[in-house]
Amino acid sequence: MAWLGIRIEACGEVAETLADALLEQGALSVTIEDLDAGTEREKAQFGEPSPIAGPNADNAGNAGFVPALWDRSIIEALLPEETDPASIVAAAARASGLESPPVFRVVPVAEKDWVRTTQAQFEPIRISDRLWIVPSWHEPPDPQAINLILDPGMAFGTGTHPTTRLCLEWLEQAIRPGFSFLDYGCGSGILALAAARLGAERVCGADIDPQALTAARNNAVANGVVAQFTDAARPLRGAFDLVAANILSNPLRLLAPALCARLRSGGQLALSGILEAQAEELIACYAPFLPLEIFATREGWVCLTGVKP
Numbered sequence: 001m002a003w004l005g006i007r008i009e010a011c012g013e014v015a016e017t018l019a020d021a022l023l024e025q026g027a028l029s030v031t032i033e034d035l036d037a038g039t040e041r042e043k044a045q046f047g048e049p050s051p052i053a054g055p056n057a058d059n060a061g062n063a064g065f066v067p068a069l070w071d072r073s074i075i076e077a078l079l080p081e082e083t084d085p086a087s088i089v090a091a092a093a094r095a096s097g098l099e100s101p102p103v104f105r106v107v108p109v110a111e112k113d114w115v116r117t118t119q120a121q122f123e124p125i126r127i128s129d130r131l132w133i134v135p136s137w138h139e140p141p142d143p144q145a146i147n148l149i150l151d152p153g154m155a156f157g158t159g160t161h162p163t164t165r166l167c168l169e170w171l172e173q174a175i176r177p178g179f180s181f182l183d184y185g186c187g188s189g190i191l192a193l194a195a196a197r198l199g200a201e202r203v204c205g206a207d208i209d210p211q212a213l214t215a216a217r218n219n220a221v222a223n224g225v226v227a228q229f230t231d232a233a234r235p236l237r238g239a240f241d242l243v244a245a246n247i248l249s250n251p252l253r254l255l256a257p258a259l260c261a262r263l264r265s266g267g268q269l270a271l272s273g274i275l276e277a278q279a280e281e282l283i284a285c286y287a288p289f290l291p292l293e294i295f296a297t298r299e300g301w302v303c304l305t306g307v308k309p
Contacts, residue, residue: 003028005107006085008075009035014096015073021092027077035072039275078109125160127168131194136222146197149222150190151215163272166303167191167246170270170295174305175200179241182206182262184255186229189216191244196225204240206232239264246272253285260289263308270295272303279304 010018019030079085085106093101124141125133132147134140140147171191175181177199183191186205189212196203205216205227216229230236236258243263245252252259252271263269269290274282279302283292292306 003109004079004081004083004085005109006077006079006089006104007107008077008089008102008104010073010075010102012070012073014098015070015075017096018092018098018102019075019077021095022075022077022088024095025088025091026083027079027088029078031076033074033076034070035074036070122160125165127165128172131168131172131198133190146194148190148193148197150188150193150219151222162298162301163246163274163303164190166296166298166301167244167270167272168194170303170305171195171242171244172198174242174268174270176241177201180204180239181242182236182240182244184232184236184243184245184259184262185247185251186216187212187246189219189227189229191246192216192227192229193219193223193225195242196220196227197223200242202240203227205229206236208232236262238262239267241267242270243267244270244272248273249275249278249282252282256286256289260286260308263290265308267308268305269308270303270305272301274302274304276300276302278302 008018015032019032022030079088085104086101089104090101122135124135124138126141127133130145132140132142132145134147134149136149136151168191171181171194175195175198178201179195179199180202181192181195181200181204183189183195183205186192186207187209189205192203192205203225205213207213207216207229208231213229213231216227220227220229240262241264243259245255245259252273259269269292271282271286271292276297279294282304286292286304286306290306290308292304295303295305297303
């Protein structure tokens with residue numbers, strides 16, 4: 001069986017409604033992404049802290065979590081090959097209240113062994129001489145190294161993205177045996193796994209995505225790691241030697257009080273998911289709490305670090 005893929009650009013006000021209408025008209029799957037992802041106009045993804053504090057916001061700086069739409073979205077839908085995409089898009093547009101169908105592009109999608117195709121995209125990743133990220137279907141290239149066994153799954157954090165690598169490089173040089181570590185926005189749990197294998201004694205991860213928490217817990221079991229993963233929407237307690245947050249600049253601004261409150265005096269903070277052009281703004285935002293500096297840059301992304309006084 002083969003399929004047809006279609007791509008539609010839509011403004012934030014109608015993207016979700018149009019996506020739902022496409023499913024009702026027979027689309028097999030639909031995704032919505034930020035058309036400006038990877039640029040300075042990139043906005044926080046769904047479920048990340050909104051710039052408008054929601055009902056869950058508290059005095060400790062734990063931001064509220066409310067859905068946020070992008071100004072410009074790209075909708076990708078998968079249709080059965082025998083369908084007429086123009087008819088489906090037109091019907092979905094009518095159901096969404098649009099005066100005319102949006103412009104779309106059709107991309108044929110060939111039959112594949114999707115498991116093998118997906119696995120082929122993920123090879124073992126060497127972070128350093130002693131640290132590797134190894135997909136579960138691969139043999140570790142260096143059995144003597146610290147090999148983090150990871151399934152990509154649906155959670156962010158496979159080691160391939162520059163921001164994840166920056167955080168891993170920071171973590172390897174910052175951690176000491178017995179340290180405590182918090183990964184805020186843990187995704188797959190990759191940073192927490194690395195911290196535990198590098199010698200951290202107390203390891204915690206927090207995320208607002210239930211699928212990420214499930215993936216992180218499964219990955220911890222696969223690596224024989226003891227770590228606690230919790231819902232980030234709940235107020236966090238306790239102080240840590242190291243805190244990392246690899247998300248995006250907008251939620252990092254909002255979370256400044258909460259993240260710094262989780263850091264003990266003399267503890268180190270690492271922030272990533274920041275474009276180079278956004279670094280100075282984040283440094284200024286965190287200045288009332290602790291001084292930040294650039295740890296390293298990679299492919300246009302920055303990791304900022306600082307020590308709490």
